[in-house]
Amino acid sequence: MTNAMLAFHPDLTASQALALLTRGELSAVELTQSYLERIAEHDATVGAFLHVAAEAALATAADIDSRRRAGQSVGQLAGLPVAVKDVLCDSRTRTTCASRMLENFQPPYDSTVVAKLRAADAVLIGRTNMDEFAMGGSTENSAFQITRNPWNLQCIPGGSSGGAAACVAAGMAPLSIGTDTGGSIRQPAGLCGVVGLKPTYGRVSRFGLVAFASSLDQVGPLAHNTSDAALLLETIAGHDPQDATSLDTPVPPYTHTIDQPLTGLRLGIVREHFAEGLHPEVEAAVRGALEVYRSLGATIKEISLPHSKYAVATYYVIAPSEASSNLARYDGVHYGHRADESSLLAELATERKQLAAAGDQEGLDNQDTGLVRMYRRSRAEGFGPEVKRRIMLGAYALSAGYYDAYYLKALKVRRLIRQDFDAAFAEVDLIAGPVTAQPAWGLGEMAGDPLSMYLVDLYTVSANLAGIPGLSLPCGFTQDGLPIGLQLQAPALGEETLLRGARMYEQATSS
Ligand code: GLN
Numbered sequence: 001m002t003n004a005m006l007a008f009h010p011d012l013t014a015s016q017a018l019a020l021l022t023r024g025e026l027s028a029v030e031l032t033q034s035y036l037e038r039i040a041e042h043d044a045t046v047g048a049f050l051h052v053a054a055e056a057a058l059a060t061a062a063d064i065d066s067r068r069r070a071g072q073s074v075g076q077l078a079g080l081p082v083a084v085k086d087v088l089c090d091s092r093t094r095t096t097c098a099s100r101m102l103e104n105f106q107p108p109y110d111s112t113v114v115a116k117l118r119a120a121d122a123v124l125i126g127r128t129n130m131d132e133f134a135m136g137g138s139t140e141n142s143a144f145q146i147t148r149n150p151w152n153l154q155c156i157p158g159g160s161s162g163g164a165a166a167c168v169a170a171g172m173a174p175l176s177i178g179t180d181t182g183g184s185i186r187q188p189a190g191l192c193g194v195v196g197l198k199p200t201y202g203r204v205s206r207f208g209l210v211a212f213a214s215s216l217d218q219v220g221p222l223a224h225n226t227s228d229a230a231l232l233l234e235t236i237a238g239h240d241p242q243d244a245t246s247l248d249t250p251v252p253p254y255t256h257t258i259d260q261p262l263t264g265l266r267l268g269i270v271r272e273h274f275a276e277g278l279h280p281e282v283e284a285a286v287r288g289a290l291e292v293y294r295s296l297g298a299t300i301k302e303i304s305l306p307h308s309k310y311a312v313a314t315y316y317v318i319a320p321s322e323a324s325s326n327l328a329r330y331d332g333v334h335y336g337h338r339a340d341e342s343s344l345l346a347e348l349a350t351e352r353k354q355l356a357a358a359g360d361q362e363g364l365d366n367q368d369t370g371l372v373r374m375y376r377r378s379r380a381e382g383f384g385p386e387v388k389r390r391i392m393l394g395a396y397a398l399s400a401g402y403y404d405a406y407y408l409k410a411l412k413v414r415r416l417i418r419q420d421f422d423a424a425f426a427e428v429d430l431i432a433g434p435v436t437a438q439p440a441w442g443l444g445e446m447a448g449d450p451l452s453m454y455l456v457d458l459y460t461v462s463a464n465l466a467g468i469p470g471l472s473l474p475c476g477f478t479q480d481g482l483p484i485g486l487q488l489q490a491p492a493l494g495e496e497t498l499l500r501g502a503r504m505y506e507q508a509t510s511s
Helices: 014-022 028-046 054-069 112-119 162-169 186-192 226-236 280-295 306-329 341-357 361-365 370-382 385-398 404-425 450-459 461-466 495-509
Strands: 049-052 081-085 123-128 175-180 195-198 218-223 266-270 299-303 430-434 470-477 483-489
Touching: 014 028, 014 226, 028 049, 028 054, 028 081, 028 123, 028 162, 049 162, 054 123, 081 112, 081 162, 112 123, 112 226, 123 162, 162 175, 162 186, 162 218, 175 186, 175 195, 175 226, 186 195, 186 470, 186 483, 195 226, 195 495, 218 226, 226 470, 226 495, 266 280, 280 299, 280 430, 280 470, 280 483, 280 495, 306 385, 306 404, 306 450, 306 461, 341 361, 341 370, 385 404, 404 430, 404 461, 430 495, 450 461, 470 495, 483 495
Parallel strands: 081 123, 081 175, 266 299, 266 430
Antiparallel strands: 049 123, 175 218, 195 218, 195 470, 430 483, 470 483
């Protein structure tokens, strides 16, 4: 394959398309059709979608058009296609989490985010690829396919919401939904040159989101620009009694305030973020963005997050611990793939014969019963290597002998990381810095090296540990034409400031 580039600059943003739809100058069917055509043309190459719901999307679009023509009221996103990461339950389509374990899982109900999208009359166009159970940073951990970066097809799109970022970057959907447990919205957004926002923990309901690490998971929007991200966030945010961690706080009108520049903006840059290992072109682009802010009247202040050097280690104890507990439900009985029973029985009989022939009485006594063998085989077959690694890491960190040394200690460091942010936000309104230390890397380049993959999360995991919102927006390109992301972070529930701050930069730099 050539180094072709499929990144796409839309003629219309989602907000502009919505204005045309509202005025009747564009129909939802026409708009949906144009995205479906783009998918048909390019997704065989990009691999962003696990499932394209062409028929259902066109039927929804036709219904919206006829309601609109009849003068009936329609929802906030009426007629806009939205792609959803394959980790949010949708009762009308399978939800696989890109795992063999859930290959045939058909949820009996809609997640709140999917329900809100439907209520807003969004056109659910398809389900996007991801790292299995959202564990990974390159989308190479999907059990089904890889996804390519539309800016360079030899590169990874980032992850775990790689399909969500790539489908927007390649113009195959104007808006998409991702999830972010340790950077999985912001990192692929940064590597694919789109906008991605991880909301405050509790801002968006997680009801019906297949859980990875419940104290960190958040759902959020990916889009071409900040206004479109604001529109999607406004639709999905809000209190949900079905999610006990959901915040009962009104959702500000993000789309109404986003164009108000922040006066006297105090921007913090983290001393520890500009250290060894930061790619020079990423550093130059981020420093360039800071100059733009300075020219817009912002003051730039150096701050310190002294415990940030422990963030990756802390995250990779807490996230796998929670994952090992959350993923216990996939045992072939409660949920998920079950190993074929006749082959299990045959295996058991063969093994028994061998043990008997060897006179191994202890082996015979300890042989797995059918049930235990079934659990073990089901999980061995259903989960991929990274998910197994996380379950083992987590089970170890939570085990009686190591709980205090690992899990409890990680919780204490998490608190210190949170306190660092509290102290920083007493002095600045937003924190700016890189999303990742390097641009998108080559497919397969890091796939066999979990530790390097974990280290990529250096700048993103802290926001999840602290529960604060973070946003990634494009701030330039490398000489090789790969996008570079700028990360902005705000105090809890500071999405409005975050979006306004991001919009200032976007407006100042868009030609
Ligand atoms: N790369 C991180 C991990 O593998 C982030 C995952 C996420 O945010 N879902 O855990």
